[in-house]
Amino acid sequence: MAKELPVEGGIKSNIITIDLLDYRPKAKSLFFDLKEGLFMEMILKEKEFRHFLSEINWEQFRDQAVAIGCSSEAIIPFWAYMSVADKLSGIASIINYSTPEALDEYVWKKNIEQTDFSFLQGEKVVVRQSIHVPPSLYIAITQQLKPFVTTLMYGEAGLPKVISKNKTRS
Template structure:
């Protein structure tokens, strides 16, 4: 071996990296604020509310993730959420009563749950570290990967922290 030949130990280790960003929602997240449709930004008056939401450009929510809520402290009857859901049906990619961040996390988790990890069976896997990801994502991916992988690690392929290693049977 020449002095100039380098061995990529990470590549040679056979470690496969899983990046949680690959499962992040791709759709834009929008917030539908009921406050803008309240009478005097205070209460629901049914006739005024129905007129107000008829003027909404619902097509602007097409293929988006829509978080629905009210940014002020107001009593919102349940039928209001049903009416908004009806207007978004077939337009939004997904809509739910939540904040934008909660909705994004919910879809992110759904993407992990629905992911096909069969290519990782009996592999040494490292889940890439990121301090910006919600810890619940790491808990969920651990639950999904532990039954199928040989070794589960956290961090980077060059210096991973071993979380789980299957006993040799």
């Protein structure tokens, strides 16, 4: 489902500004650390690990993005990750093997990719610069906007850097 696009219209410049911070996930991803279920935070013992999983209130992860990982240097068998994913399935909104920061960026990118930008057909658009936006998201927004906009820019509406122009789009 396409999301509604947050934009700011330039008054005199006829340039539409898009701020990628508007697409940032509302809530931070949670981290499920397998280390908590390990013996001495180093060894996975199956019986104890399964008991550890059975004691968790999984509802705390309801509708949350959950990154699964292990913060210790233990060797974790893959079935342990599968067991956690099984418990989270149908509860968490997104489950991934990653850090919470990487999962937040993934969700952020999905928010951009799921937005319908077709209403920007033939427009001049500047993507606002921000040190808080990872480069991968500038790549994602470029791919999303290029089919529609006549001019794609980066920076601020007052002094943007032109990325591409296509006079045939209208």
